[in-house]
Every structure is written in C-alpha cells, then in structure tokens.
Amino acid sequence: MEQQLNNPKTLNAWAFYDWANSVHSLTITSAIFPIYFPSAAITLGSTTPGMISILGFELSNTVVFSYSISVAFLALTILMPFLSGIADYTGAKKSFMRFFCYLGSFSCIALFFFSKGHYFIGTLGFLFSIIGWGGSMVFYNSFLPEIATPDRFDRLSAKGFTLGYIGSVLLLVQNLTMLLKPEWYGGIEGEMAARVSFLTVGLWWLLFAQIPLHYLPDSIAKEKDTRHWWLGGFKELRKVFKEVIVIKEVKFFLISFFLFNMGAQTVMYLGALFGSQELHLPEDALIITILLIQLVAIPGAYFCARLSGWIGNIKALGLIVLVWIFICAYAYTVTSQFNFYLLATAIGFVMGGIQSNSRATYAKLCPKGEKDTASYFSFFDVCDRMSTVLGTFMFGLVIQLTGNMRISILVLTIVFGASLLFLRPLLRSAKAKTIWG
Template sequence: MEKNNRTIVNAWCMYDWANSVHALVIVSSIFPVYFSATAHGASGTSDIDFLGFQIKSSVLFSYTVSTAFLITALLVPLCTAIADITGKKKRFMQFFCYTGALSCMLLYFFTKDTLIPSVFLFGLSLIGWAGSIVFYDSYLPDIATEDKYDHYSARGFSLGYLGSVLLLLFNLSMILAPQFYGITNKAIPARISFFTVGVWWILFAQIPFHYLPDGDSVKRKSGSWIFNGFKELRKVFDRLKEQPYLAKFLTAFFIYTMGLRTVMYVATIFGATELKLPSQSLIITVLLIQLVGIAGSYTFAWLSGIIGNIYALMTGVVVWIGICAGAYYTTEAMEFYIVACAVGMVMGGMQSLSRSTYSKLIPENVTDTASYFSFYDVTEKIAIVIGTFIYGGVEHLTGSMRNSILALLVIFVCGLILLSRIPSRKVYHFQLDRNQN
C-alpha cells in the first residue's frame, strides 16, 4: 500500500471523527449524568439492587467499565488471529463498530424500569468501541511512514474532538431547550442523544470502510484460531525480550493508562456525585474539555518534536499528578472547571502520543501489525480493567471518591518513574550528533 496517501490517511482519520462521539456522549457527558439521575434504589438512595447485589450506582458504573474491557481483552486475541489468517482486518473493525453503535441506539429505551438491560447495553457499547479501535490503530504503520506517526495520530484525535463536539452541541441544545424541538418529556432529549451517537458512528464510519484495504492474509497456522490468537500475543511478548525499550515503554504505558483512562470514565460521575454539580454544568464542562483537547493533541505532537516522545509523555504524566492533587481538594464548581481544562490539555495528547510512540518502537520488518496492536490494546484494556476496579473498589471500601483519586495519583507517580527509565530518542540522537561533531 502506498504510504502517506492523503486520501487514505484522511479516511483513516475520519474513524476518529465517527467513533469519538461514543467517548464524549456515552462515556464522558450525557450518559453518566443520565445514569446518575436514573439509577436509584426504591428509597431514592444511590444504593440499587443489581442482580441481587446492593451496590452504589457510581460503583456499578465503574465495575461495568471494568467488566466490558476485560471481555474485550479476551476477545481481541481471537479476532486478530482470524483477521491475520483471513486478511479481513476491516471486517472485524466493521463488526465491532456496528455492535457498539447499535448498542448506543438501543440505549434510547433506558429508563428506571430497564436499568439492568441498559447496563448490559452500555457494557456492549464499550466492547464494540474498544474492539474496533484495535483494528483501527493497527492501520497506522500500514498507511504512514514513521516520521508522520505523531502528526497523523494527532490529526485523528483532533478530528475526533471536533466531530464529537458538533454532535454534543446538537444534543445539548435538545437538553437545554426541549420545547424548541416540541419535546415535553425531560428524559427524552438524553435518550435521543444516545440514539444519535449510534447513527453518527455508523454513518461516518462508511468513509474509512470505503477507502481502507482489508489487509493481507497470512498462511493459516496449525491449531485452533482461539489458541493461535493467544499464541500471537505470546510471540509478541517473547519478542519484547529482544526489544528492551519497547518492553519498558509498554510497562510504563500500562501503569499511567490505568490512571488516564479511569479519569476519562469516572470524571463526570465524580462531578455529579461528589460535587453535586448540575447536569448542564457537567455537560458544558465536558464540552470545554473537548475544545481544549484539540489544541492539546497538536501541542503534544509539537512538544515531541522538540524534546522527544518520552520526555513529552513524562511532561503529561506530571500534569496528571497535579490534576489528581487538585481534584482531591476540589470543592467548588470553578475549581472543577479549572481541573477540567487541565484534563483537556493532556487527555487526547497523551493518548495520541502513546499510540504514535508505540508505532515508532515496533520493528520496521514487522508485517503482522495487527498482532502488535492487539498486544498494545490488550495491555490498555487490562490497564482500564484494573484502574476502574481500583477506583470503584477504593470508593466501595472507604465510601469516598476522593480516596480513589489519591490511588490514581500514586499510579501516575509510578508511571512517571517507569517512563524515566527509558532513554529519549531525541536526546540520544542529539548527543550522538554532538559527539560526531
């Protein structure tokens, strides 16, 4: 495939435009607020009866995220193995995309009476989103040269921020002015928002689905597809012994992603439950995060060009440590907004730079990029499972989300220490050039 082809690269970036509405509307803004307002026990408390267990609604939200990503981590090796054998990488990307989008559309029927099936639909939407991202990410080394990874990755995240903001603005207009649309039931605008996410996701995903190739098939290996999938992960794991920098990066990535992605999934619940902020304020805050995030993605791509990827990532982790410290002491709405702006600056930038850094560290002679990105995404999903489980578990045991934030702060500190063990390519080449001169 021709690399750096403008049409193919732009089509690839459009999947960020298509799927990011799920991350914004379902994960970060409208759905968590609606969930917090709807998931109540018979007495009106936050403790609800879920499958015979009494559990706080915020803890249930965290555990649902953990379970969904655990299932994804188990599914990904099987799917990438079949994709490698059949050369149908795009087909699996489509399958997960449509699964997630249809689950979002069915969340239109989420009411107090349909809480249990709606929780399962929420989990299924996460599986669909996360599964499709595995195959989406694996296209980056196929369509671009290494010197373009940071730029194209940042472009994708920026398009995702922009597209999701446009849909959120439309949904927000329904929530704030339902009478303009002839809506009298106050719960309907939020439920329509869930439906529009599915429609938007499917509609714009057709652009990358049209232009991206299926992928190259490889000779079928002996044994079952299931075991071959996990064998591929084991093969990548064994190769890490020969690639110490890649191994060190994945270890650091695993740790700081626990904190980063957990914040992404629980920030709105924290504002709604701990700070008692009104729904409109929370949604507008998330909108602000998205707008700041566009600048953040390009800022980190620019920063990596000056000081190198590793030092740019370390800078981001330091900011995350400050965010956790600030959030722990946050009691007022304005303080929450300031913390949210800081989150926006580092959220997308860190994710974008992590993806491109990993792409750079993959050996150039590797052809089975789906297997490498399967390993990357399984690492990320397990990190999310552990991070959200720790967050929910600490709150469950102590009764306070603020203690959960302290746990995240410790996680980020560990991530910073691990990143500091990796030499930056930028500094290495600078020193090499200076010695030669």
C-alpha cells in the same frame, strides 16, 4: 504486495474514524447516558428506589452501571488478543473492525428503546456498545503503521483525536439543545430527548464509519494451513508475546503506559464523580466541565505532537506525565467551582496529548517489517483496558477504606510518578536515540 504508504485519501479516511466513533465516548460514556441511566434503570412498582433485580439479585442501579463497564473492559481484555491474532493471520483486520463498529453502533441505536423499567435493554445496550467501541479501536489503531511512515505518526494520530473531539462536541451540543430547549423540537419530553440522543450517536457512528471502511486497505493474509486457520491467532500471539518480553523498549514502554494510563483513565471516568460528590457541583456545571475538557484537548493533542517533534516522544511523554502529577496534587486542594474549571482545563490539555502521543510512540516501537500489527496493538489495548479496570477499582477501594476521595487523588500522583521510572531506560536506549532523539 506492499501497501501504499502515505496515501492522502487513506490517511484522511483513517483519521475520520475518530470523528465517527468518538461521539460514543462523550454522549454515552461521559455525559448524557450516565445521568439518564439511574432514573430509567428501575423496577416499576418497586418500593425500594434505585434497586433492580437481575438474575435474582437485588442491586443498586449505580452498581449495575459500574459493573457493566467492568464486564465490558474485561471482555475486551480477554477477546482482543485472540481475535487480533486471527485478524493478522487471516488478513481479516478490516472485517473485524467492521463487525465491532456495527456491534457498537447498533447497540447505541437499541438504547432508543431504553425507557423506564426496561433496564435490561439499557444495561446490555451500554455493555455491548463499549465492547463494539473498544474492539473496533484495536483494529483501527493497528492500521496506523500499515498506511503511514513513522514521520507521519504523531500528526496523523493527533489529527484523528482532534476530529474525534470536534465531532463528539458538535453532536453533544445538538443533543443538549433537545434536553435544555425542548421547545425548539416541538416540546419533546426529557426522557424521549435522551433516548433520541442515543439514537443519533448510533446513526452518526454507523454512517460516518463507512468512509474509513471504504478507503482503508484490506490486510494481507499470511501463508497458513487452511485446515487449522483458527490456530493462527494463538501462533501470532505467542510470537508477539515473546518479542514484547525480549524487546526492552516495548516492555518498558508498555509498563509505563499501563501506569500513566491507569491514572489518566481514572480521572476521565471518575472526574465528574469528584465534582458532584466532593464539590457538590450542579449537573449543568459538570456538563460544562465535560465540554471544556473536550475543547481544550484539541489544541493539547496538536501541541503535544509538535512537542514530540521538537524534543522526542519519550521526553514529551515524560513532561506530560509531570504535568499530570501537578494536576493531581492541585486537585487535592480544589474547593471551588472556578478552581475546578481551571483543573478541567489543564486535564483536557494533557488528556488529548497523552492519548495521541502514546498511540504514535507505540506505533514507532513496533518492529519494522512486521505485518502482525494487530497482534502488537492488542497488547497495547490489553494494557489500556486492564489499567482502566484496575485504576477505577483502586480509586473506589481507597475511598471505601479511608472515606476520603481526595486521598484517592493523592494515590494517583504516586501512580504517575512510578510511570516515569519506566520511561527513564528508554531515554538511554540506542533505539530511543535513533528514533526520537
């Protein structure tokens, strides 16, 4: 039985999951939790500040924070291709999405109990919240070609990102008032205010996710040998992998996506580090920067969706990547807080655009008539996660070798430039001409 495409309730419900889960990316990944973690992840009574003992090893809490991100992304990279194949084979896509959604949201709720000295709660809660967020996003993204026709992909994808940006900013502003204006909340202390903000993220995510989980359709299971159903995941992965290698457009796009996403995600995760360590900006200036990026990303996502309609997805991606190259070159010269705000504005505008455009373009590239969309999007997710791991590692390695963070920024211009080389063959392909002009 074919799923009904372009059902308004289904489309709106799908986009609403961005509203539900994006609060994690802003409050937990970018803004409040990274500031709170170093102060709370300590060994009580220790004479060495910032050092904690894990499995007999003495590690800096900032290193533990970094390793938590790496472990979470590596776990996603290993697990998701396997699980998404099973989801396609069994028709359990929405069940998997629900599981990871609940894992992420309850992990955020658990962070409420992350007080000083309880670093295991903070570390594991943070790690599993990332796994829950990333895992649910794979199955969420894979619903796009099942509920909409290709002409709706760009705007629907942009709508999701926009709702996510709006929702995450609204909750972050509310949580910041607890930290900056505690008298409004009965004099709540700073540590408790931060922990309550983690609780609100988990509850927001859990409650609003019920809308897409209710309205999204159940996937159709493939005919299978019930005695060996678990092998279906491997069979689907093997099939999709062979197709990805053969289909030139998909192969070149994934390589290009790997490269430009490596640059974009590195800037997103480590941009605040550049502002604090290289420019020595205060914490309030960094929070303003994060909010600025989120707000500017809203019109950026919609503008880039329109741009894709005017000149085609691949040409639009090429222009966006060119802007990223100029951004990295400009970042090398930035020395003042005002110029850093200008830089953040430009980053926010193209950050929303490159994420939204990439998701919509890949959905268009998936072979028509295929039902194993979760398996196809698992490859998309693998590129996303691995490029993030490699990009952040490379950024840190260049700093370690040169002692100069600005040189790391210049290296990113080379990465963005290389991604353009793999977009060029798509402009000349017959499929590119028929799909996006």
